[in-house]
Amino acid sequence: MLKTREEYIESIRKMNPNVYMFGERIRDITKFGITRLALEGIGVSYDLPHDPRYREMVTKRSDLTGEEVNVYTHINSSSEDLKRRVKVARLMCQRTGVCTGRCPGWDCINAIWDTTYEMDKKLKTNYHQRFREFMKRVQQEDLMCAGALTDAKGNRALRAVRQSDPDMYVHVVEKKRDGIVVRGAKAMIEGAACAHEILVQPGTGFSVHEKDYAVAFAVPTNAKGLSIIVNRQSSDERKNDPGFDKGNTKYGSLEALVVFDDVFIPWDRVFMCGEYEYAAEMVTKFVLLHRMVLAGCLAGCGDIVTGASSLLADYHGLSRQMLDKLIDMVYYSEAMYATAIGAASEGTAYPSGAWFPDTLLANVSKLNLFWMPYEITKLADEIAGGIVSCMPSEKDLRGRVTGPYVEKYLKGTYDSTTENRMRIVRLLENMTAGAGRISALCMHGGGSPAAARLVLRQLLDLHLKQRWAKDLAGIE
C-alpha cells in the first residue's frame, strides 16, 4: 500500500503529534506554515511512487511483504540499491531543494536491521524478529520514520555517566514487565514533527557501566511524554507568511529537539536494551549510509543552486561571464555525487543480507561534503551579486508608494520580470543563508568531519604503504 501525498498528510494530521514551536503547542501542524512546508517536502517522497516516470526508481519489492515498497523503507539488498538510494536522494533534492528528513529513517532501518541480526545470532536475543514485525507494518502502512541519533550530550568531554545530569543521553530509567521507560532528549532530529514513527538509536562509546544508555526503540510521534520542539532556522518566520520572501515557496525542512519525559516503550518496540557492545556498531552502520547518501542530497541541492544562479546571471545579462563559475559549481556537485556512487558501487553484503557501502569511501564522501557546498555557496554569492543579502521585500513590491519604485528599479534584462528576479534572489538567499542553507546541511550531517577523519585513521594501513615505499627505495 503506497500512500499518496494527501493520505500521508492526512494520516499525520490525524495522529496529531506533540509538536511545539516558539514555546507553544502547534494545534494543527498541517495548517502551520513551517510544519506544512515540511509535510509538503516529505510528501514528494509519497508522490514519486505514483509517478510512472519514477516508480521503478523509487520503489522496490520487499522480501518482508512481497509488495512494492518505497525505497525509504527498504532494506538494501544490493550494490545497485545503494547507488539507487544516492540517485533518489539527488532526485528528491532536485525536486524539493530541502532535506526532508527521510534519509535518517532509512539509515536507522538498515542499521537496526543488521545489528539486531548480529545481536540475536551472538546473544540469542530476539530483537531482529521484533524489528522484522515492526518493519512489516512500516512497509505495509508506508510509514514515515524519522531517525534519531544525536543526544543532548552536555559536556562533550565527559562520557554519559560522568555528566552532572544523567539525562544528557537518552537512557532507560525503568524496566517493566511490558516495556521500558526512557528519559532524555535527541537533538536536531530531521523531520521528527512530520513522522509517524521515530526510530531511536543509542550513541556510541558506552561502557559496561552505561548499559542503560544502550537503548534502541521505535516510538509514535504522539506518544505520551514525548515532546517535539521544532528548532528555529535562519529566516524561519518568513515560512509562516504567504508570498515568496521565504525563497523556497513550496517545501521546507524541519529539525526538532525530541524530549523523552519518561516515555513508556512496549517491549515489541524495543530493539536494544543494555547490549552496550553493539551500540557503536549500530551507529557506525547509520553513519556509513548517511555519509554516502547525503552526497546525493547535496548534489541535488547543488543542481538547484546552479540553476538559480544561472537564471540570475541571465536576468542580469551576464550569462557568458558567469559560465566558468557555473562549471565550477557543476564540478563540485558531480564530484560529491561520483564519490558516493563509487562508495555504493564498492558496497558489500553484511551477514543479515543488508548491504552497506565501502567504509573508507563512504567516509571520504563525508569529507567532500564538509567543504564543497561552501565552494558552491561562494560561487553562487559571486554570481548573484550583493542583492542576495539585501533586497527590498515582497511587501515593498506590493506597497503603494514603494511598489512602483521596486518594480522599476529591480528590473533586470528586458525579458525578465522584476518579480521573477526577486523570486530567484529569495530562493538563492534561502539556500545560501536561510532556512535551506546547504552549508549547514553538509557540515554535521552524518557526524562531524572529525568523526569521518577518525575512521580514515582507523583504516589507515600505514604499514602496507610503508612496505611499498621501502621496496621502491631499495630498503631490504
Next chain:
Amino acid sequence: MLKTREEYIESIRKMNPNVYMFGERIRDITKFGITRLALEGIGVSYDLPHDPRYREMVTKRSDLTGEEVNVYTHINSSSEDLKRRVKVARLMCQRTGVCTGRCPGWDCINAIWDTTYEMDKKLKTNYHQRFREFMKRVQQEDLMCAGALTDAKGNRALRAVRQSDPDMYVHVVEKKRDGIVVRGAKAMIEGAACAHEILVQPGTGFSVHEKDYAVAFAVPTNAKGLSIIVNRQSSDERKNDPGFDKGNTKYGSLEALVVFDDVFIPWDRVFMCGEYEYAAEMVTKFVLLHRMVLAGCLAGCGDIVTGASSLLADYHGLSRQMLDKLIDMVYYSEAMYATAIGAASEGTAYPSGAWFPDTLLANVSKLNLFWMPYEITKLADEIAGGIVSCMPSEKDLRGRVTGPYVEKYLKGTYDSTTENRMRIVRLLENMTAGAGRISALCMHGGGSPAAARLVLRQLLDLHLKQRWAKDLAGIE
C-alpha cells in the same frame, strides 16, 4: 564639535528621513527595531571620540576647520592616516560586529575631494571649492554621510544609454538656474536610512553621450522626492523582537534602495555635472579606499566569530580539540588585516594632498576578502556543530512546557548556563547565516572580485617580468 551618540540619534530623529520598509513608511526610525539597531551601530562611531582610550585613534585635527574631527569625515593626509583607518574599521567591527556603513561615506569624501581638485585644475570648474564648503559643515556638525555608488543597472550587458529604461542609472533630468533635478536609484546603500547626508557618486564607463549620468552631489536624507527603502536581510524580523534570537543584541547593519524621484539638488551641493571623463576616476578612488579598509572590518568581524566560536567550544568541553581551527581563523583575519596595512603603508599622496593606498595592493586586499571570510565561516560552523543552524527559540526557553526541557537539555559544561550557550549560538548564526553574515559583506563590498581582477590585469607588467625571465634563461 564632536557629537555624542545621543546627539547623533536625536539629530537623525529630528530630520525624520524618508524611510520605508515592508511597503510602509517608518514613522520614527529610532523606535523601529531594525533601524534602531543600525543607529546604535553608527552611534559607536560617535561614542569612541569621547572615550579617552580611543580619542587619539579616532579623531584627527582637520585642516579645514582647525578642529579635531572624527576620522570618518577626515581627508587622509598621510600613510599613517590610511593605516589608522584600517585599524579603526577593525575596532568598530570588534565593538559592533556589523557594517555600520560609515566607510562608504569616507570613501566618497576622499574620492570627491581629490577628483574635484583635478577637475577644477584641468577644467577650471569650481567643484572643489564647493565641496570644501560642504565638508566644513560636515566636519563642524559631525555629520554621518552615507556613500552611494551602485546604480540599479538593469541589464548589465548594456551601457546606460542603451537600457530600455533610461533611469537605470542616476542622471540629471533637468538643469535649472539654481540647481539640477536627478532621477534614478542607488542600490544597497549602507547606512542610508541613518545618515544626515547621502553623498552620491556616478558609476563608471560613461561616454560623451552619457554626460547626464556623470553626476555627483550631496543630498539630505529628508529631501523631497527621495525614498529610502530598507532592504531585507536574512532573519531580519528577529531584530524587531526583544530578546536574543536576533543574535547581535545591540547593533545592526542596514542597506537600502535609495530612489531619486526627480529630486532637486541646489548647485552648491553638486560636485560633478557632465564631466563624464572624470566619473571613472572618482569610482576608482572610492573603491581603492574601500578595498583596503573593508579588510579591517572583516578582520574585526573575524575576531568576533573567533571569540564566539571559542566560547562555544568551551561550553561544549571541546576547547583543546578546536584550538587548531581557531588558529586557522586567526590566520585568515590577520592575513586580511596585514595585506590592508601593507596597502596603506605603501600609499601615496595625490595632487590634492589626499592620500590613497597602493593601487595594486589594495586590489589584492579585495581578492583576499572574497574568499577568506568563507573559510572563517566554515571553521565556525565546524567548531560550533549543527546547533547553529537549528536550535529551539528563546520563546521555547521561556515557554511553560518547553522551557524546562530546553533549559535542561541545551546545557553544556557545568559552568556555562543554557541561556549563555543559546546566546552565543544565536550570535554565530547571525554572523554566519543571518543579518550579519560576514561572507555577504565580503563578496561584493568594494565591487566584485572580477572588478579587482581587472585592475590587476591593467597593472600587470608582463613585459618586465618576461624580460627578467629571458635574462635568466639566457635569451639575448
Next chain:
Amino acid sequence: MLKTREEYIESIRKMNPNVYMFGERIRDITKFGITRLALEGIGVSYDLPHDPRYREMVTKRSDLTGEEVNVYTHINSSSEDLKRRVKVARLMCQRTGVCTGRCPGWDCINAIWDTTYEMDKKLKTNYHQRFREFMKRVQQEDLMCAGALTDAKGNRALRAVRQSDPDMYVHVVEKKRDGIVVRGAKAMIEGAACAHEILVQPGTGFSVHEKDYAVAFAVPTNAKGLSIIVNRQSSDERKNDPGFDKGNTKYGSLEALVVFDDVFIPWDRVFMCGEYEYAAEMVTKFVLLHRMVLAGCLAGCGDIVTGASSLLADYHGLSRQMLDKLIDMVYYSEAMYATAIGAASEGTAYPSGAWFPDTLLANVSKLNLFWMPYEITKLADEIAGGIVSCMPSEKDLRGRVTGPYVEKYLKGTYDSTTENRMRIVRLLENMTAGAGRISALCMHGGGSPAAARLVLRQLLDLHLKQRWAKDLAGIE
C-alpha cells in the same frame, strides 16, 4: 600466451627500436639506465599475470582469441571491467611508483575499436575488421602498445592547415597502392621507447580541408623513418648512476618525441585515413578512458607518497604530530579513486560492445586530478621537512672524509639507519620534484583541465536546472 617480464624485455631488445637520447642513438636500451628502468616498470605488468594473487585481477578471457589476455590489451566488456582497470592502475602504481605508459595503449585500443566499428557501419569501410586482426596478434603475442595522441601543434591558436609548417600535425603525405606514407611528430608519448607497437590516433578539430590529418594506424617501434627521442625528466641523469640517489631504485617512466619522417604504413595497419568527422570521436573515447583510469595511477602513487612520508615521520620521531597530515593525504588519494570508481560504475556499452565510463563523471575525475596531487605533494613536503630539497649525496655517504660525517649527522631516531633515511628522502624527492613528480603526471595526462571543463560545459543542462529552480521559487 602471456609473456613473462624476461620474455617481454628480451623481445624488445631484439626489436632494437630506434631510440635516441642526449642527441645519440641508444645502442641497447636494456643496458641504458633510463630505458632499463622504464622496461622494468612495464615489466611489472608482465609479472602480475603470473602471480597467483593477481592473475584473476589482471587477466580476462578475450572474445577475440578465446584465451586469457592481459587487461591492458583487452576490450572492456562491462562496467566491472572499467572498475577493474582503475584498480589495476592503482596496483601498478603501488608496485612501481611510476607511470609505465601502458594505459594510453589501452585507451587507444578501445577508442579505435569502437570508432572503427562506427565508421564501418556508417561508411562501409573495413577498418574494424583490420583492427580485429591487428588486435588478435597483439593479444596472442601479448604486445606492449604505446598510445600516441598529442601532436607537435606549433601555434596552438591556429588549426593544422594554417600552421606555417604543415607537419605540425601528423598527416598522410602519400597514398600508395600498398599503404600510406606519414609525416609529423607525436609529443610526450609515454613508454614509446619500450613498446612493440605504437598506436597512433589523430588529434581533434579537423575540417574537410584537413582530411590528411585524420589518420590512425599502428607502427612497430623499429620502423624505418621512425625516431623515438627520449625526453629529459627532472634529475634524470641519476637514473644512469648506480645507487639510490635516483630515488625510485627499481622503476622509471619514459616519454618521448616520436618523429615520423615519411614512414610507410601498410594498409592492414591503417585504421582511419581521411574520415575527418570521426577523428574527434576517437579522441573523445581515448580521453574518456584516460581521465578515469589515471585516477587509479595517482591514487597508487599517493599511497607510495603516504607510505614514504610516514616512514620519514617515524625516522624523525614525529609520527604522532604528522598523523593528521597523513589522513589528509589518504583523503585525496581515496577521493580520486572513488570518483573514478563512480565513473566506471556508471559506464555504458557503446554499439561495438566496448564499455566506456560515464562521460560527465570521467571528466569530473580529471578535474580532481589536476589539483589533488599538488595537495599531496605539499603535505609530503611539510611532513618530510627541508631535507627533501637538499641533502648530501650517496657519494658523500660513501666518501672517505664526508662519509663518517654524513653517517653521523643524518641519523634520525635510534632504530633507523642513516642510509634508510636517505633512501626514503630520495624517493620522496623523486615523487615530488624529480623524474616521478606526481604533479606532472596529473596536470596534463588525459588532456588539460581546460579540456575537461569544456566537456562539463557541453553537458551542462542549465535549462533543466533552471526549471527546477523556477518551480521552487514559484515562477509559473
Next chain:
Amino acid sequence: MLKTREEYIESIRKMNPNVYMFGERIRDITKFGITRLALEGIGVSYDLPHDPRYREMVTKRSDLTGEEVNVYTHINSSSEDLKRRVKVARLMCQRTGVCTGRCPGWDCINAIWDTTYEMDKKLKTNYHQRFREFMKRVQQEDLMCAGALTDAKGNRALRAVRQSDPDMYVHVVEKKRDGIVVRGAKAMIEGAACAHEILVQPGTGFSVHEKDYAVAFAVPTNAKGLSIIVNRQSSDERKNDPGFDKGNTKYGSLEALVVFDDVFIPWDRVFMCGEYEYAAEMVTKFVLLHRMVLAGCLAGCGDIVTGASSLLADYHGLSRQMLDKLIDMVYYSEAMYATAIGAASEGTAYPSGAWFPDTLLANVSKLNLFWMPYEITKLADEIAGGIVSCMPSEKDLRGRVTGPYVEKYLKGTYDSTTENRMRIVRLLENMTAGAGRISALCMHGGGSPAAARLVLRQLLDLHLKQRWAKDLAGIE
C-alpha cells in the same frame, strides 16, 4: 668599502673554504659549476650597490662605521628599513631567480645584535661589544655572512641531552683560556660554501642541563675542522654542464651540511656561551625577520615564474586563454608581498635600537608562504603544458640526427625560436621541479608552518575576543 662582484668572488677564492660535494673536496669553488652559479647569485648583491639605479635602495649609512654599507650587513633602524629589506629581497629574486642565502646572515646579525645587548644589560656580559667589533669588520670589509641555525636534530621527539649521540646539536666540548671548541653540525645552511663567515646561532628549548648547547659564534669558512658538504638539489648535475638545460643559466642556490669537528673559536668571536635562557629569544628574532623577508623572495621568484609562464603562453599562441591564470599568479605573489610589507610597517624598535617586524603579522606572512607558492607552481604547470616535465635535451637540439627534428617539431608560434621556447621551458622546470623549486624554498624556510602556528597560538588572546562576543550576545 663596498666590494664589487669580482672582488667578492676573488676574496672567496683566496679563502679557499673547506667545501665538499659528491664525496670529494672541491679544489676551486669558482671553477666548479654548482658553486660558481651560487657565487654569481650572491655576486648580484655586490653588484647592486654599484648600480646607480639601486644604490640608494641597497645601501644604508652605518652607525658603526659611519660609511655606507650593504643592507645585508646593516642593523635595521626603522620600520622603513624593514620594508626596504622586503623590497631588496624581491629585487634580488627578480634578478637571480634563486635564494642566494644572504638573508639568514642578515637575520643572524640582527638577532645576535639585539640578544647580546639584552644579555649584557641583564647579565653584565660583554658579548654585545664583541659583536659590535665583529660587525665593524663585516661592514668595513663588506663580508658575506651565512647564518646557521638548524641542527642535525636526530630524533625530533627528544631534547638535546636525551639524544643517543650528544652531538646532534652543536655544542661546546671544551672551554679554553683563549676560546672554545665546538662540535656538531648545522644542516641546510644556505650559501655557506660561498661565505666569508658563518654566524652560528643555537637552537631553542634548552634547559639548565643543556648550557653547552647555548652557543653562538662566528667562524670563517676555511677554519680548521670545519667541513662544508654541499647538498644535492633536484637536477643539480645539469649545473655543471654548459648550455641551457640547467634552466637558470646564470645563478644558483646552494645549501650545505656544515660540520664542526672540534673547531676552535677564539673568545672575541663567541657571542653566547652557556646563557641557555637567551637561546630561544635569539631564535625568535631570527625567524621573525626571516618569516617576513622570505615573502619578498617568493614574490620575486613568483614574478619570474609569471614572466616565464606568460612567455610560454605567447610562444604557444595562447596568451589570451592564459591571462586569468597569470592574474591569479600575480595575486599570490602580491599577497605574500603585501603581508610582509604590513608586518614590516607595523614593526617596532627593540631595546638595542634594532627594529623587528610585528610578531603576529610576520608569522602570518610565513603561513602565506607555505601554500601560495604551490598555487603558483600549479598555475605555471597548467599554463606551460606537459612539456615542462618532459622535453628533449639541448643535446638533442644539437644532435646530428635529432637536431633537425627537435628544431622543427618543438617550434611554437612563427615569431618564437625553438631554442628560446626550450630555454623558457627549462627555466620553468628549474623553478617548479628543479634546483630552484620555489615550493621547496617556501615550506621550511624560516621554520615549519607548525612553528609559525605555534606563535599564533601563543599570541591568541581568546579571552579578549570572547569578551567582545559576549558583549554583542548580551551576556552580562
